[in-house]
Amino acid sequence: MVHLEKLACIPHSCSVERSQIVLRRGLAAKDLDGMLKSFTRQTDLGHRGLAFYLADMSERRLFRLFGCVSTAHYARDHLDMGERLARELVAVGRALEELTLIDAAFAENQISWTKVRLLCRIATPETERAWLDRALLLTTRRLEREVTGSERGRLPNADGKGLPEVRVIRRFHLSPLVEELWVNVVNLLSERAGAALKDEDVFRLVMESALHEGVAERASDVYKVVVHRCPTCRQHEIPTADGPVPLAAADGEALSCGARPADAEKADGEVLPLPTPPALRRRILARDGHRCRNCGLKTSLHAHHIRPRSEGGPTTPRNLVTLCTSCHALVHGGCLEIEGEAPSNLRIRAVLTANDRDSADATPRPRVPDIVADVRERGTRVPRLVAPAPKAKARPALADLVGQDRIRKSLSCSVRAARNENRPLPHILLTGGPGLGKTRLACALATEMKSDFHRTAAPLLTKTSDLVRLLTRLRNGDVLFIDEIHALPRPVAEVLYEAMEEGRLSLPDGPPLDLPPFTVPGATTDPELLAKPFRDRFPRLEILDPYSTGELEEILRRRAASLATEITPLAVHGMARACQGVPRRAIGLLTVARDVAMARACRRIEEKDVREALEGQGIDGDGLDLNQRRALEILRSHAGFSIAMPSSMGYV
Incomplete structure (x- = not known):
């Protein structure tokens, strides 16, 4: 597999120096999932990496391999990210592929990530330079006001006031058929006008024509679509005047799942199970709360046969489950697998395709030395920070x-x-x-x-x-x-x-x-x-009771081993005594002591490192911090008296 790489320089949030990250295209699904989970949304580096890889996932439709209907659906379930933020990152990632000047300015720490997001909403390759120059002069708030008052493709205002144009927004989501009709109408009216018309002008002309002539209401026509399905190869075709037109396997299976057979019998005389009656479909949707059982969507719902009708699956409530159109296509496309009986004994899981499994197995996860060596061979700068895909942690028993x-x-x-x-x-x-x-x-x-x-x-x-x-x-x-x-x-x-x-x-x-x-x-x-x-x-x-010193020592040894760090017995015992029986404190103290040891270029934690770590946090050898020691002094000096202790003293 060929990997296209992009070296991006990312500004660090706490230092003048800049870190760099290698963005790689063409990763296998598992590696791409690992890269996305390795980034954090708290830094500019994380936002840039998430935008790049989410756009790559959206372009290659890899979210389907995880049983999701969109990149936003994947980000919600696997990254704990809001769908709105995920869609915005995908849009920014796609835009930066064309807006190279803005991407380079961000890499050189000339503009912030917030300004990058704003510029990607308004700039095009033709207007990129003008908007970038404008962003370098304006504050983020003034730039946001000017972007809000303009349109994509326009140059920035010369007066610099950034006052928004008074407009009303109305959005439409068109099907391919309606989009084709709209394009034909735009071309027809533009030809009559002798000039290219904007969508707004065409919309106004159509509305004026409708108001002038009136709209005659009539009963809607009923359409019937015939789909031919080969019983041997399961290829689906639609007969037309120009000959049969083949359908994609997923679309054909989804159509035939709930369709009524033109002939109630198969070629061999076996009777097909009946399709889902409308009353039963309404009952199934109500039983499942009018939600897709995979993604939770509440629109475009189907009653899907868990065991297909073509394989003898009955049309009964136990064999029917509610799915949206996209999840229905994922099932018939082999990316989702449904087992069991509805409604309570169901198991829905994502299935990697054979090609993706082969590519994931054949493509090793990139290691830092390999990437650095490759960058050196190409004569470019060695990245200071490379974010490899993390290994999946096994759940403990x-x-x-x-x-x-x-x-x-x-x-x-x-x-x-x-x-x-x-x-x-x-x-x-x-x-x-x-x-x-x-x-x-x-x-x-x-x-x-x-x-x-x-x-x-x-x-x-x-x-x-x-x-x-x-x-x-x-x-x-x-x-x-x-x-x-x-x-x-x-x-x-x-x-x-x-x-x-x-x-x-x-x-x-x-x-x-x-x-x-x-x-x-x-x-x-x-x-x-x-x-x-x-x-x-x-x-x-x-x-749960506090842990003994011996148990904490075992936890510390395991944690140090996972960090590839040696630790002496005296250091382990000193940390265990100072943790008040709490493993979380022990692991936190181990992290501080390891930093102390690494500051002197040593991967071995000794007793002196533990003492320095405790002193730096104001903790004595018994694990008491400053407030707790003060509380003990107050108790000693007021022995036999009732006193009120402030909550800031903590617990002793």
Whole structure:
């Protein structure tokens, strides 16, 4: 596979120096997914990399290999990114392919990423130079005002006031047929006028003509499309006056999935199952909440046969599922696979095509030395920062965890029982101080049950629709981990009550939606903040205890090994004693001590590095910070008296 590379210089957010990144085209789907997940949206480097690779994914339609109907759908599910931001990044990435001057100015740190976004909305290759010169003179706010008051392709205003033109915006999304009719109308009216007319002029002429002549209402015609399907090769064709026109495999399968056969019998006399009657289709859509069961879209919905009618699949509610047009095409195109029975025993997963699997296996992930050597051979500057695709982290199992032996033993027993009875785990409430490993414990439960792990936090679920979108994407046996579950708003919590206890959702515009069996591990630092009805939904309550010094030492050794860093026994023991039994603190202290060691060009953490790290954070050998030591002094000086302690003192 040939990879096209682009060397982009990205301004660093905290330094005058600039970093560089190699942007590579033609990556396999897995490598492209890894590159996208390696970028952060907090820096200009991250925005530029995301724009480049999202535009590349959109151009090559690779989002279909992940079971998604668009790049925005992929970004929402795999990058936890808003669809609006994803679409904007795709547009900017495409525009920068043509606007090379703007891209070069950004690489030289002459303009910010915000100005790049604004210029990509207004500039064309012909007007790029004028708009770039304008951006170098104006502040971001004045540039935004001027861009808002102009149109794409126009030159910037000479007066510099940037006052917007008073206009009303009306947008249309046209099908290919309507677009062809519109082009014909534009050409016809332009020919009559003797000059090229703009869309606005044509629209005005059509409206004036309609108002002048009046619009006669009439009953709509009924059209019938006949599709021929070869029973041997399954090729679909549409008969026309000029001969048969072949259809794409995905379009043909999607059409024939719900079509009525012209002949009720096959060639061999076997009776075909009947297509979906309109009444049954309405019933299926209402059962699924009038949403696509894959992407959640609420428009252009079909009733899809899980087992195809051509293979003898019956037209029954258990064999029908609601899909949107795009997801329907993905299924028949072989990029989505649906198994089980509707509505609760469904499993929808993305399927990589054979070509992509071969290319992913044959194309090794680029390593930093290889890229740097290649850049040197081509005589260009060596990039200071290269973002390789990260390796996928394996989810931990219960046996891989350290500490919490009592809880792990009890949960292992519950896992074996659930497997033997082919049922999901009961809902579990995990309590304990911050940093004790509640998230890893919930992830290990999903690994043991061989289920998908979904993670969210209660402060993110501000509306009931946020929770409904999560619940409708769950499959049989999935694990939905909710962190800080005590912070759920009351309306959202009430929706979760019904889903956890009864396995369904009550929808305001239709009958209740049945949910597949699932497990909710909830995490909280204070279970008393949960309402009693909410606590009663959790059959199991597990309280995580602080870790022993020996357990923390084992966690630190494993973490140091993953960082390819040596650590002495005395350094391990000193850090474990100073962490107050909290693994998160131990890992944070290890990071600081490693930085101290690396500052003297040493990959071995010694006891002196730990002492320096503790001193730098104001922590003594027992793990007490300055506020906690002050609290102890106050307690000693007021022994036998009742005193009020400020919250800033923390806990001792």
